[in-house]
Amino acid sequence: MKENKLVDLSTDFAVKIIKLCQTIKGHYSLTNQLERSATSIGANIREANYARSKADFVAKLKISLQECNETEYWLELIIKSELAGEDIIKPLINQCGTIRRILIASINTVTQNKMK
Numbered sequence: 631m632k633e634n635k636l637v638d639l640s641t642d643f644a645v646k647i648i649k650l651c652q653t654i655k656g657h658y659s660l661t662n663q664l665e666r667s668a669t670s671i672g673a674n675i676r677e678a679n680y681a682r683s684k685a686d687f688v689a690k691l692k693i694s695l696q697e698c699n700e701t702e703y704w705l706e707l708i709i710k711s712e713l714a715g716e717d718i719i720k721p722l723i724n725q726c727g728t729i730r731r732i733l734i735a736s737i738n739t740v741t742q743n744k745m746k
Contacts, residue, residue, distance in 0.1 A: 635732070636675050636729065636732050636733070636736070637672065637675055637676060637679070639725070639728065639729050639732070640671045640672030640675050640694075640729055641672050642725075643668060643671065643672070643722070643725050643726065643729060644668050644669045644671070644672050646722060646725070647664060647665060647668035647669070647701070647722065648665060648668075648669070650664075650714065650718065650719075650722065651664060651665050653714070654708070654713050654714060657711075657713060660704065660707065660708070660711075660713075663700075663704055664701065664704040664705070664708070667697045667700040667701040667704060668697070668701045668704075668726075670693070670694070670697040671694045671697045671698055671701065671726075671729060672694075674690045674691070674693045674694040674697065675690070675691070675694050675733075677690045678690035678691050678694070684740055687740060688737055688740050688741060691733055691736055691737050691740075692737060694729075694733055695730060695733045695734065695737065698726055698729055698730040698733065699730070701726050702723055702726050702727070702730075705719050705722055705723050705726065706719075706723070
C-alpha cells in the first residue's frame with residue numbers, strides 16, 4: 631500500500647539528509663533546520679498511521695507535505711550557497727519531490743473518499 635511505501639521512502643530520505651548534514655561544516659543553523667524538516671516528514675507520516683480519524687490522518691499528511699516543501703527550500707539554499715554540489719543535492723530534491731507527489735495523491739484520495 632502507498633503508506634508503507636511512503637514510510638520507507640521518507641525513512642530512507644531522512645537517513646540520507648542526516649548523512650548529508652554531517653558533511654556540511656560550519657553551518658549549524660542551516661543543517662539543523664534541514665534535519666528537522668526532513669525527519670519531520672517521516673515522523674508525521676508515521677503518526678498519520680495511528681490517526682484517530684480521517685481528518686486527523688489528513689492533517690498529519692498535510693504537515694508532512696509542508697515539511698517536504700520546507701526541506702526542498704533548504705536543499706535549494708545549499709546548492710545556491712555552494713555548500714554541496716548539485717550532483718549530491720539534486721537526487722535528494724528529486725526524492726523529496728517523489729514523497730511530495732505521493733503525499734498529495736494520498737491526501738486527495740482520502741479527501742475524495744470522504745465526500746462519497
